[in-house]
Amino acid sequence: MDTCIQKIREIAGDLLEKGEVERVIGFAEGSIPMATSPVAISTKEDAQKLCFSSTCGLNLANYASKEKGKKIAVVAKGCDSRNLVTHIVENQIDRDNLYIIGVPCPGMVDKFKIAAEMGGEITGFEEAGDTLIVSTVDDKKELNKQDYLRHNCSLCTHKNPVLFDVLVGEEVEEQQLDNAYPDVDAIEALTADGRWKHFEELTQNCIRCYACRNACPLCYCPTCFVDESGPQWVGKGQDKTDVDTFHFLRAFHCAGRCTDCGACVEACPMGINVRDFTRKLNKDAQDMFGWEAGLTIDKRPPLDAYSPDDPNDFIK
Amino acid sequence: MGNLLEHMGIEKDRVHFSWISSAEATKFVDVVKEISDKVKALGPNKKFVKDYS
Numbered sequence: 001m002d003t004c005i006q007k008i009r010e011i012a013g014d015l016l017e018k019g020e021v022e023r024v025i026g027f028a029e030g031s032i033p034m035a036t037s038p039v040a041i042s043t044k045e046d047a048q049k050l051c052f053s054s055t056c057g058l059n060l061a062n063y064a065s066k067e068k069g070k071k072i073a074v075v076a077k078g079c080d081s082r083n084l085v086t087h088i089v090e091n092q093i094d095r096d097n098l099y100i101i102g103v104p105c106p107g108m109v110d111k112f113k114i115a116a117e118m119g120g121e122i123t124g125f126e127e128a129g130d131t132l133i134v135s136t137v138d139d140k141k142e143l144n145k146q147d148y149l150r151h152n153c154s155l156c157t158h159k160n161p162v163l164f165d166v167l168v169g170e171e172v173e174e175q176q177l178d179n180a181y182p183d184v185d186a187i188e189a190l191t192a193d194g195r196w197k198h199f200e201e202l203t204q205n206c207i208r209c210y211a212c213r214n215a216c217p218l219c220y221c222p223t224c225f226v227d228e229s230g231p232q233w234v235g236k237g238q239d240k241t242d243v244d245t246f247h248f249l250r251a252f253h254c255a256g257r258c259t260d261c262g263a264c265v266e267a268c269p270m271g272i273n274v275r276d277f278t279r280k281l282n283k284d285a286q287d288m289f290g291w292e293a294g295l296t297i298d299k300r301p302p303l304d305a306y307s308p309d310d311p312n313d314f315i316k
Numbered sequence: 317m318g319n320l321l322e323h324m325g326i327e328k329d330r331v332h333f334s335w336i337s338s339a340e341a342t343k344f345v346d347v348v349k350e351i352s353d354k355v356k357a358l359g360p361n362k363k364f365v366k367d368y369s
């Protein structure tokens with residue numbers, strides 16, 4: 001990990017010094033342990049602030065589309081690179097203005113799970129390979145990282161960046177899964193009422209802060225449907241039907257585009273696994289169109305291209 | 317869309333999709349009949365309904 005951080009800093013500093021890019025988007029240490037945050041730096045000196053660890057769970061492609069027209073570099077894990085591909089395919093960024101510093105991803109950790117295991121406030125977090133050394137004021141534990149991986153990372157089959165200009169580490173081995181969607185299958189196996197109950201319970205604590213939407217690289221519309229007031233598509237309060245409508249439509253806007261990067265879940269202060277919505281759409285995209293989002297800039301996404309072979313048995 | 321609604325627990329027979337030309341009166345009648353039969357069989361919908369009272 002340390003050599004990879006060194007390389008990120010070197011490359012970023014070099015690019016900025018030579019004026020090849022105006023800004024580098026990466027991660028920096030936050031003010032408390034495990035809270036790395038996205039930064040955009042523009043001087044060689046600031047490159048020393050860049051870091052990388054298993055707590056860099058947000059998706060930096062989200063910030064790339066906000067720098068339109070500028071030459072930028074982005075530090076990208078496997079999923080970030082897939083969202084950069086999606087941005088290019090959707091004309092949000094120009095490939096020529098983008099320099100991708102690819103990081104073969106070691107998997108990100110589930111902060112809620114670690115917090116639950118530790119009980120008290122976390123005062124220290126270090127990593128040594130697959131061992132996480134986590135401390136609170138009166139406790140210190142060594143945890144096996146594989147037991148604390150985020151759910152999406154444990155099912156990830158694209159840890160290596162799919163598009164990059166430089167890689168800062170050796171490619172990691174990709175896992176083969178017999179079933180990529182066991183969680184979706186489990187929900188599908190329920191009755192209609194059981195599924196309804198599942199989603200009602202899932203969103204019952206939602207405070208509609210929209211952090212999930214704000215963290216998602218796919219949500220770049222200048223005015224989101226939930227913020228619009230003329231027409232007002234959905235009520236703005238805590239009415240359960242409005243909350244459900246928000247979640248249903250947010251997910252649907254990600255159909256065929258979601259990379260299951262987990263940034264939405266990472267950002268949610270209430271610990272809601274909003275991926276339960278998007279993963280059903282990802283599975284459908286896979287089953288109906290053999291499509292996984294963000295793998296290549298040479299193909300149009302299924303919802304943006306017509307083919308006579310498109311499945312249409314839902315229509316009478 | 318139908319699939320995600322179904323996944324969230326809205327019964328499949330509640331939401332129907334059809335393409336009917338303005339010249340296809342009989343198809344229109346058939347589809348509407350089929351829809352109303354299926355929806356009647358399910359009974360009133362209680363999900364995704366906003367209570368304004």
Ligand code: SF4
Pocket residue numbers: 205206207208209210211212213267268269270271272274
């Ligand atoms: S981040 Fe969580 S609480 Fe906030 S709107 Fe999304 S699901 Fe609701």
Ligand code: SF4
Pocket residue numbers: 059215216217218254257258259260261262263264265275278
């Ligand atoms: S919906 Fe969530 S998992 Fe999918 S791309 Fe957006 S932030 Fe990532």
